[in-house]
Structures are given as C-alpha cells and as structure tokens.
Amino acid sequence: MTVSRRMFLGGAAGLIALPLLPSLLPRAARAADDAPGRLMFMFAPNGANMAQWRPTGFGRDFAFGPTLSQLEDIRDDVLVISGLSNPVADALVTGHHLRGTSTMLTSTHLGTSVVSNGESADQLAARTLGATTPFRSLELAVEPSGPAIGTCEGGLPCVYGQHVAWTADGVPLPGLSGPRNTFNLLFGGSDALLTATENQRRKRYRLSVLDRGADQATALSQRAAVEDRVRLDQYLTAVRTVETRIDALEACVGLGAAPGDAPLEELADVLLDLAVLAFQCDRTRVVTMMLGAATSELVYTFLGVRTPHHSLSHHQRLPDNLAKLALIDTFQAGRFTRLVRKLKDVPEGGGTMLDHTLLMMSSDVSDGDLHNHDDMPVLVAGHLANAMGGGRHLDGTGETLAHLCTSMLQAGGVPITSFGEAAAGPLTGFAG
Amino acid sequence: MGLRLTRGRAQLELALESDVVDASADRTLYVDALRVQGPSDLAVRTNTPHDRVMSCDPELESDPRACAQEVLTAFAPRAWGRPVEPSENDRRLEVFDMVIADGDPPRLAMDYALRAVLSSPYFVMLVAPAPEADGRSPVADDFTLASRLSYLLWSSTPDDELFGLAERGALSHPDVLGAQVERMLRSPKASALAEDFAGQWLLGRAVDRAGPDSLIYPQFNESVRASMKESMRLTFLDRLRAATPVTGLLLSTHMHVDGALAPLIGIDLAPFAPFADQDVSAAGRYGWLSMPGLLTVTSVPTRTSPVRRGAWVLSNLMCTSPGTPPPGVSGFPDASPDAATVRERLEQHRQDPACAACHDPIDPLGLALENFDGIGAWRDQDNGEPIDASGQLPNGTAVDGAADLAHVLGSDPSFGRCVVKKLFTYTHGRAPDDADRARLNLLTDGALAGQASFSDILVRLVTDDAFMQVGVER
Structure with missing residues (x-):
C-alpha cells in the first residue's frame, strides 16, 4: 500500500487509513486499557506577541486571545498556562535565546566554559x-x-541553540528534519518486497554482523585507556540500540514509500504526522519537536511576512512588527493545534490517541524584545492518565517550567517527585 | 569463429576472397545476418567503488567462498587501515557462510560480509594499537600515521602508496612525510580539505543555509548558490596548493568563476560558461573577502551586515574575539531620511562610548566591504546614497574599501598566526591549549608566519611530535 504525501498531510479522515492497524500494534499495546502513554515536547523559537497570545480571565471562564482562538472548539483538551518562568535562562549577561532553548526542558544552569547541561x-x-x-x-x-x-x-557555544533534548551524559540530540530520512529510519527496517521468512533471515544476518563488531569492541575495551573506553562504550551502546530495533521491527511493515521533501509551510506537519505514525506503530513514546532553532531567522513568506523571524521578534513595539509576529505565532500554535486534532481523531483503546498522550509547547523567551523568561507562553494538551485538567487558563505565577515537566513526567509514569536543578515539585493546579 | 578485439571501433567485413571457383560458375555471397556475440570471458573492469572492491563475482565463480575470501583479504586491511589476521577475516567469512547455508544468493552473502567489515569499530573509529610492554612497535604506528594523514588531507582511507610505505615502516621519516603531504595536496582527493576545512573555517558550507530575500536580490537563485559554493571550493584548492604564502588567500586577484557567477563578480562570460580561473582585479576583487559566497553568508536576508562581516573577519582571520553585546540592546534601526545607508544606521555604534568599545574594532572591517551588497555584487550606492567604505582601525590604520582591507589584514602577523591556529585545530580536532603554546610558536615563528604556504604549515604540523605520536601515552 503506497502512502502518498497528500495522505500524510491527512485531512478530515484522520492520519492515514491503515485498516490493519490494530493487528500491527505490538501485542502488549493492544489491550483496551493498556495503550502505552506518550509524551511530546514542542519548542517554538523567539517567544510570542504576548498581548495577542495571552487569554483573558483565569479558570474555566476564560477567553482566548486572537492567536490561540483557533483552539476554541477543542478548549477542553487544552490547558493554557500564563506566568510560568524559566529562571535558569535568566542572566545578567546575554545569551537569552540560547539559554532559553537548551534549558526549556532541563531547568539546569548551562556550562559556559564547557558544554554541559542537565538531562532533559x-x-x-x-x-x-x-x-x-x-x-x-x-x-x-x-x-x-x-x-x-x-x-x-x-x-x-552554538550547540545550545539547536537542541532541547539532552541526555544524562550531556550529549545533545539533534533533530531529524528530512521527511524521507525520518521515515526510512523509523520504518525502513524491513523490505516491503520480501516475504516474512526472508525478512526473518535478513534480521539474523544483520544481528550476526553487529555481533562481530561488538566482539571486537569488547576485546578492544579490555586493553583500552580510560577515555577510550568511553568511546567504545558509546559504540557498544549504539550496537545494542540497533539490535533492539532490528528485533522489534515486527509492527507496521510495508508502509510503502517515504514522503518527499516538504516546503516550510508543510514541513512541520509532515514531520509531526510521522511522529504520530511512530506512536501508532509503537516505534517510540517520546518525541521532541523544534519548530525552529534558537534565534531562528526563518522567513515565513507564505504568511506574507518577509522579515526574518528573530529580527521581527525584536519588534521595538512597532505595530506593524507586532502584527506580523502574531501571524507567525498563530502559525506555530497552529502546528500544535493540528497535532492535537490529529491525535484526537485516531481511535485507540476505548478512546483516542489523545487520551494516552500529553503534549506541551513553549519557547526560549517570552517577549522577543525584552528577552524575559517570566510569563512564558505555554500550551498543554492531552489526557494521559487524566493528569491534566483541560478547558482552563491557569495562572502559574511563582512556578517554573520545571514544575510543568514534573507534572508531565509523573503523568507518564516516570517515578520522580521533582525535576530540574531546583528540584521543582508538581505544578499547582495542573489537574484542575 | 572467435575474434580478439581491442577497445575502440572495429570494422567487420564478410567477403568471399575469390568469387570464382572455376570458369563455369561464380559464387555470390548472400549475407542473411551477421551476428556478433560477446564478449566471452571478458572481465569488464570499470573504476566504480564496487568494481574496485569486488575483484571477482561470487555469483559467477565456481567457488564463491574463495572469491569472498579474496575480496575480504584485500578489502579489510584497507577499511581498517592495518594488516588483518586470517583469523579476523574468518570471522567475517562466517557471516558469508551463514547466508549461503540459509540458501540466499552469494551476492547477498558478500553484502553482509562486507557490512561486517564496515560496521567494525576498526572502521568506524581510528584505532591506534596500544604500546607493547617493551615499547612502541614502529610498523603498527606507521599504519596509524597513514590513516591520520589520509583522513586529515583526504577525509578518506590511505591509498596504495601510503599503505605500502606503512608496510615497509618507512612513513614516519620527516622527509617522507613531507613528500607525501605534497603529493596528497596535489591529488583531487584534497578537495576534502576545501569542503571540510575551508567549508567550516571560510564558511563554504554555510552557503546552503543562506536565504537572500528574493525581491531584493532577484539575481540570486539555486544555480547561483551552487556556483558560489563551487567557486569557493575551486578557489580554495588553488590557494591550498600554491607555493605562495597563505596571505594569498586575502590578496589573490584570481578566482574561479562560471557563467552563473560572472554577472555578480562583474566580468564578462557566456551565460553557461564552465568554471575557469579568472583574473578579477579589474572588477575590484581581492582574495577571499570578495568571494560572493562569503559575502552572502555574512549578510542578513534583506541587507548587508557590516557587524557580522567585521565580527567574522576579526574572529576567523585574526583569531580575536569580538566581544558580546550587553543586555537590552535594541534591534537594528530602520532606514530614515537622516540615516539612509547601512553605515549611517550603525552610527550609534560610533557615538555611544559603551558601544564603541567593541564596535571600533569590528565596524570598520565590515564597512570596508560595503561596496559588496548582500549577495556579493558590487554597488556604488546604498539606498540612493554613495557608499563610504572608509574607516579607521583602533591602531590608527586607515582603510578604504575591500582592496585596502585585504592588504592591511595580509600584512598583519596575526593573520598568519590565525591560519596556523585554525589548521592546528582541524588537524588535532581540538583548539590548542597551553601545552601547545610552545609548539605553535615554533610554527608561527616570525618570518615563517608571513612567508609560509599552506603546504609548509601542513608539513610542519604533520611532522610534529603531537601528530606522529598518537597512540602512545602523552
């Protein structure tokens, strides 16, 4: 079955008509109340025109501002939070964009003479x-x-501006941006033209190939200097990771051809659709998406905006700049909105995928001119573990992005009581 | 009937040598068909990577395993950069055997055996053998040296000549190393230095990410972008191989230009003219600072950015940090009747002492290039007013325009020192630290800095202990 790019961009019919999907899911995920939980974290650069972003009124009786009014019909699935801060990104010196980006999900002070960060x-x-x-x-x-x-x-270091995902070892994880490569990475493991037994044999060969490399690395490791062992460990970890993937490639075979390149106005959606497909096929349960890098100078010509994004975010309070910035904000929030609708459209385990997912979106700064990190623009959606009370505008003043991370992680079943350098507990009022 | 033909055109003729048998009859030849079949038992050798590796085809051989062994025995040492024990090859051959035993074709078996070679840590990483208890094993070190050298200059595995020298233990002699550097720089594979080293240092790789505004710069398109990149690659290769000092990078009046780039440069070439080395001095171009690719990457989509250009020159050609802006700096002011040109809009940098502290070294460098617009084309006016490309550096030197700037920078010893530092960083994969200071000083010693060519510097780097003794405890 070939999947064309048009199908990937979906439409009213939900993600993709995959009639065999339930049987393609790994057995563990098929029980009605046993659907796996997922977390998604989205980053939109350069802050927002906060006046148009911010809803008015707190609690259930709030009114969306112009930028987020697109969420009106799904307001019960969404929580808008105002007043959260990211204090670790604050600095008397500059670097607000880079700091805000790298610490959005780590809430840890960055190293300045060496590259170091907390685990995101x-x-x-x-x-x-x-x-x-x-x-x-x-x-x-x-x-x-x-x-x-x-x-x-x-x-x-520039690396701080390009990654929101950081491992416990302080390694930044780069994002995939090519639809074709992403598809092939996620789904290209088995050849759609081969029979099941042929695919099985190929699996054994690949595992055998990896075996030999691992043997050599282990032997090397025994007589290697300490710093070399780290490198060999990374190699062995990579081998084991690939082995796990090869082993697990049962679900969702034969999805057809990879999607082609997409222009800017469609790229985020194509990538997010692949993320949803990855969820459906249980390739992963954790996704981060960066709609741009720090100080992104993407030019949104298709929105009628010819000024690069970061330059525009230094609006200097000029009405024309602020209006154009709001257009970009609406577009970015629009990617989030579309994703929420998509997840809501896919039935899963007695409900929808949105019932088993929790997603958030924020930025590196609040106002792009002031470079402030208090009153961050924050959106949350999803009903994973019924942890988040939707349909509200929450006042998060006094609490931080780390508090939000704690609540999300706990909803995902991660056994923690706090998160970030300052050991922030769960977000007050998250559940409603 | 069998024929041996050499490569090329051959004319085949079918004829009766004599059409008379006897006086009573003559013979006439009617040709129904002439069929040429073949080649038979011809080994078609091309130079693709596949054919270089696959010296035999296991599918066609009567003993596929022997073919696999032949291929692996030749390939593994090349991939791993060192001699390979038969027992190691046996382990890869086991994969071959497994696939055959399962009934899959020999070519597939060969595929997986080769994968086993390429996914080995010995290919993925550069593995230098640990020293033996009794000290170094010089032959093994030569293999490591060969790999380091070829990955430095070619971003690829050692060739036959390097491998042969390593096998004979002859590589680590400084004269031999020097000769090899010269040879390797002349090889087409040295393009790797243009793409990987200059691509990073001199921003060749950044051209892909440039996004000039299509309404302000309609002449910019993907074809121009590709030509900008290729021009940078070819031009850098010339500078790299030149026997002249590295200052040629700044001062050379030659640039590789094609038909797509010619209008930007300001010379006359046919629209689809291929790349050729051109004298561009008549067009006011001197050296790397006048390369359209560089000038585009150091601009913003809608205009030039003297601050970006100046900061780039300062940090990448002078190895001086430009400093960081203080908090609360407002954005770039819009054009106004009082401040129409980019230069005028930067006026605050000069008037406000808090700004001037950093911008006095930065701005004049970028302003000197203001005659080159946001995609590197020459212009005499900015927003209707004449360009003023003059300025004064903090040490009092006056600069006026790109040619002036190139000469001022070229005669500054900081430039030569900076080039050495960049090459050192690329060679060793790390910035020089305190322990390297003495080493670096030797390399940049006074007269040498201004007079050394790229090749000179590379030879010194490669014959230095720090390069040659990898794999031994420092």
Missing part, C-alpha cells in the same frame, strides 16, 4: 517509556541542526 525531561521520560520501544525517543526539527561548532549569541 524527554530523555528522563525515555528511560521509562523508551525501555521497550525500538527508539528510546525521537527528535524532530524543522531547521536542521547546523554545525554545532563555534560560539553564538552571548559567546555561548
């Missing part, structure tokens, strides 16, 4: 949720991670 929420989640899936986590990015060399804003 998604990676912490992956330890629990990624234990049985072929991919511990999936990182996606509209702007490909450029060469992470040299220094950028504020003399900080």
Whole structure:
C-alpha cells in the first residue's frame, strides 16, 4: 500500500487509513486499557506577541486571545498556562535565546566554559517509556541542526541553540528534519518486497554482523585507556540500540514509500504526522519537536511576512512588527493545534490517541524584545492518565517550567517527585 | 569463429576472397545476418567503488567462498587501515557462510560480509594499537600515521602508496612525510580539505543555509548558490596548493568563476560558461573577502551586515574575539531620511562610548566591504546614497574599501598566526591549549608566519611530535 504525501498531510479522515492497524500494534499495546502513554515536547523559537497570545480571565471562564482562538472548539483538551518562568535562562549577561532553548526542558544552569547541561525531561521520560520501544525517543526539527561548532549569541557555544533534548551524559540530540530520512529510519527496517521468512533471515544476518563488531569492541575495551573506553562504550551502546530495533521491527511493515521533501509551510506537519505514525506503530513514546532553532531567522513568506523571524521578534513595539509576529505565532500554535486534532481523531483503546498522550509547547523567551523568561507562553494538551485538567487558563505565577515537566513526567509514569536543578515539585493546579 | 578485439571501433567485413571457383560458375555471397556475440570471458573492469572492491563475482565463480575470501583479504586491511589476521577475516567469512547455508544468493552473502567489515569499530573509529610492554612497535604506528594523514588531507582511507610505505615502516621519516603531504595536496582527493576545512573555517558550507530575500536580490537563485559554493571550493584548492604564502588567500586577484557567477563578480562570460580561473582585479576583487559566497553568508536576508562581516573577519582571520553585546540592546534601526545607508544606521555604534568599545574594532572591517551588497555584487550606492567604505582601525590604520582591507589584514602577523591556529585545530580536532603554546610558536615563528604556504604549515604540523605520536601515552 503506497502512502502518498497528500495522505500524510491527512485531512478530515484522520492520519492515514491503515485498516490493519490494530493487528500491527505490538501485542502488549493492544489491550483496551493498556495503550502505552506518550509524551511530546514542542519548542517554538523567539517567544510570542504576548498581548495577542495571552487569554483573558483565569479558570474555566476564560477567553482566548486572537492567536490561540483557533483552539476554541477543542478548549477542553487544552490547558493554557500564563506566568510560568524559566529562571535558569535568566542572566545578567546575554545569551537569552540560547539559554532559553537548551534549558526549556532541563531547568539546569548551562556550562559556559564547557558544554554541559542537565538531562532533559524527554530523555528522563525515555528511560521509562523508551525501555521497550525500538527508539528510546525521537527528535524532530524543522531547521536542521547546523554545525554545532563555534560560539553564538552571548559567546555561548552554538550547540545550545539547536537542541532541547539532552541526555544524562550531556550529549545533545539533534533533530531529524528530512521527511524521507525520518521515515526510512523509523520504518525502513524491513523490505516491503520480501516475504516474512526472508525478512526473518535478513534480521539474523544483520544481528550476526553487529555481533562481530561488538566482539571486537569488547576485546578492544579490555586493553583500552580510560577515555577510550568511553568511546567504545558509546559504540557498544549504539550496537545494542540497533539490535533492539532490528528485533522489534515486527509492527507496521510495508508502509510503502517515504514522503518527499516538504516546503516550510508543510514541513512541520509532515514531520509531526510521522511522529504520530511512530506512536501508532509503537516505534517510540517520546518525541521532541523544534519548530525552529534558537534565534531562528526563518522567513515565513507564505504568511506574507518577509522579515526574518528573530529580527521581527525584536519588534521595538512597532505595530506593524507586532502584527506580523502574531501571524507567525498563530502559525506555530497552529502546528500544535493540528497535532492535537490529529491525535484526537485516531481511535485507540476505548478512546483516542489523545487520551494516552500529553503534549506541551513553549519557547526560549517570552517577549522577543525584552528577552524575559517570566510569563512564558505555554500550551498543554492531552489526557494521559487524566493528569491534566483541560478547558482552563491557569495562572502559574511563582512556578517554573520545571514544575510543568514534573507534572508531565509523573503523568507518564516516570517515578520522580521533582525535576530540574531546583528540584521543582508538581505544578499547582495542573489537574484542575 | 572467435575474434580478439581491442577497445575502440572495429570494422567487420564478410567477403568471399575469390568469387570464382572455376570458369563455369561464380559464387555470390548472400549475407542473411551477421551476428556478433560477446564478449566471452571478458572481465569488464570499470573504476566504480564496487568494481574496485569486488575483484571477482561470487555469483559467477565456481567457488564463491574463495572469491569472498579474496575480496575480504584485500578489502579489510584497507577499511581498517592495518594488516588483518586470517583469523579476523574468518570471522567475517562466517557471516558469508551463514547466508549461503540459509540458501540466499552469494551476492547477498558478500553484502553482509562486507557490512561486517564496515560496521567494525576498526572502521568506524581510528584505532591506534596500544604500546607493547617493551615499547612502541614502529610498523603498527606507521599504519596509524597513514590513516591520520589520509583522513586529515583526504577525509578518506590511505591509498596504495601510503599503505605500502606503512608496510615497509618507512612513513614516519620527516622527509617522507613531507613528500607525501605534497603529493596528497596535489591529488583531487584534497578537495576534502576545501569542503571540510575551508567549508567550516571560510564558511563554504554555510552557503546552503543562506536565504537572500528574493525581491531584493532577484539575481540570486539555486544555480547561483551552487556556483558560489563551487567557486569557493575551486578557489580554495588553488590557494591550498600554491607555493605562495597563505596571505594569498586575502590578496589573490584570481578566482574561479562560471557563467552563473560572472554577472555578480562583474566580468564578462557566456551565460553557461564552465568554471575557469579568472583574473578579477579589474572588477575590484581581492582574495577571499570578495568571494560572493562569503559575502552572502555574512549578510542578513534583506541587507548587508557590516557587524557580522567585521565580527567574522576579526574572529576567523585574526583569531580575536569580538566581544558580546550587553543586555537590552535594541534591534537594528530602520532606514530614515537622516540615516539612509547601512553605515549611517550603525552610527550609534560610533557615538555611544559603551558601544564603541567593541564596535571600533569590528565596524570598520565590515564597512570596508560595503561596496559588496548582500549577495556579493558590487554597488556604488546604498539606498540612493554613495557608499563610504572608509574607516579607521583602533591602531590608527586607515582603510578604504575591500582592496585596502585585504592588504592591511595580509600584512598583519596575526593573520598568519590565525591560519596556523585554525589548521592546528582541524588537524588535532581540538583548539590548542597551553601545552601547545610552545609548539605553535615554533610554527608561527616570525618570518615563517608571513612567508609560509599552506603546504609548509601542513608539513610542519604533520611532522610534529603531537601528530606522529598518537597512540602512545602523552
């Protein structure tokens, strides 16, 4: 069955008509009340026109502002939070964009002379949720991670601006930005043209190939210097990861051809559709998506905006700039909105996929001119574990993004009581 | 009937040598068909990577396993950069055997055996043998050296000559190393230095991410972008191989230009003219600072950015940090009747002492390039007003325009020192630290800095202990 790009972009018919889907899911995930929980974290760069973003009124009786009015008909699935801060990104020196990006999901102070960060929420989640899936986590990015060399804003290493996902070892995880590569990585393991037994044999050959490499690495490791053992360990970990993937490639075979390149106006959606498909096929249960890198200068010509995004976010309070910025904000929030609708459209285990997912979106700064990190723009959606009380505008003043991460991680079943450098507990009022 | 033909055109003729048998009859030849079949038992050798590796085809051989062994025996040492024990090859052959035993075709078996070679840590990583208890084993070190050298200059595995030298233990002699560097720089494979080293240092790779506004710069398109990149690659290769000092990078009046790039440069070429080395001095172009690719990457989509250009020159050609902006800096002011040109809009940098501290070293460098617009084309006006490309550096030197700037930078010893530092960083995969200071000083010693060519610097780097003794405890 071929899947055309049009189908990928979906439409009213939900994600893709995959009639065999329930039987393609791994057995463990098929029981009605046993659908796996998933977490998604989205990053939209350069803050927002907060005046148009912010809803009015708190609690259930709130009114959306212009930017988020697109969420009106699904307001019960969504929680808008105002007033949350990200204090670790604050600095008397510059580097607000880079700091805000890298710490959005880590809430840990960054190293300045060496690259160092805390473990991001998604990676912490992956330890629990990624234990049985072929991919511990999936990182996606509209702007490909450029060469992470040299220094950028504020003399900080450029690498801080390109990654929200950071492992416990301090390794930043680059996002995939090519639809074809992402598809092939997630689903290209088995050849649709081969029979099941042929595919089985290929699996054995691949595992055998990996075996030999692992043997050599183990032997090397025994007489290697300490710092070399780290490198060999990384190699062995990579081998084991690939082995797990090869082993697990039962579900969702024969999905057909990979989607082609997409222009900017469609790219985020194509990638997010692949993420949803990855969920359906249980390739992963943790996804991060960057709609742009820090200080993204993407030009949204299709919105009628010709000024690069970051430059525009330095609006200097000029009405024309603010209006154009709101257009971009609406577009970015629109990707989130579309994703929520998509998840809601796919039936799963007695409800929908949205019932088993929790997703959030935020940014590196609040106002792009002020570079402030209090009153961050934050959206949450999904009913995983019924942890989040939707249909409200929550006042999060006094609490931080770390508090939100704690609540999300707990909803995902991660056994923690706090998150981040300051050990923030769950977010007050998250459940309603 | 069998025929041996050499490569090329051959004319085949079918004829009766004599059409007379006897006086009573003559023979006439009627040709119904002429069929040429073949080649028979011809080994078609092309130079594709596949054919270089597959010296035999296991599908066609009577003993597929022997063919597999032949291929692996030749390939594994090349992939791993060292001699390979028969027992190691046996382990890869076991994969071959497994596939055959399952009934899959020999070519597939060969595929997986080769994968086993390429997924080995010995291919994925550069593995230097640990020193023996009694000290170094010079032959083994030569293999490591060969790999380091070929991955440095070619981003690829050692060739026959390097491998042969390593096998004879002859590579680590400084004269031999020097000669090899010269040879390797002349090889087409040295393009790797243009793509990987210059691609990063001189922003060749960044051209792909540039996004000039299509309404302001309609002449920019994907074809121009591709030509910008290729021009940077070819031009850098020339500078790399030149026997002249590295200052040629800044001062050369030659650039590789094709038909797509010519209008931007300001010279006359036919629209689809291929790349050729051109003298571009008449067009006011001197060296790397006048490369359209560089000038595009250091601009923003809608205009030039003297600050970006100046900061880039300062940090990448002078190895001086430009400093960071203080908090609360507002964005770039819009054009106004009082401040029409980019230069005028940067006026605050000069008037406000808090800004001037950093911008005095930065802005004049970028402003000197203002005659090159956001995609590197020459212009005499900005927003209707004449370009003023003059300025004064903090040390008092006056600069006016790109040619001036190139000469000022070229005569500054910091440039030569910076080039050495960049090459060192690329060679060793790390920035030089305190322990390297003495080493670096030797390399950049006074006269040498201004007079050394790229090749000179590379030879010194490669014959230095730090390069040659990898694999031994420092």
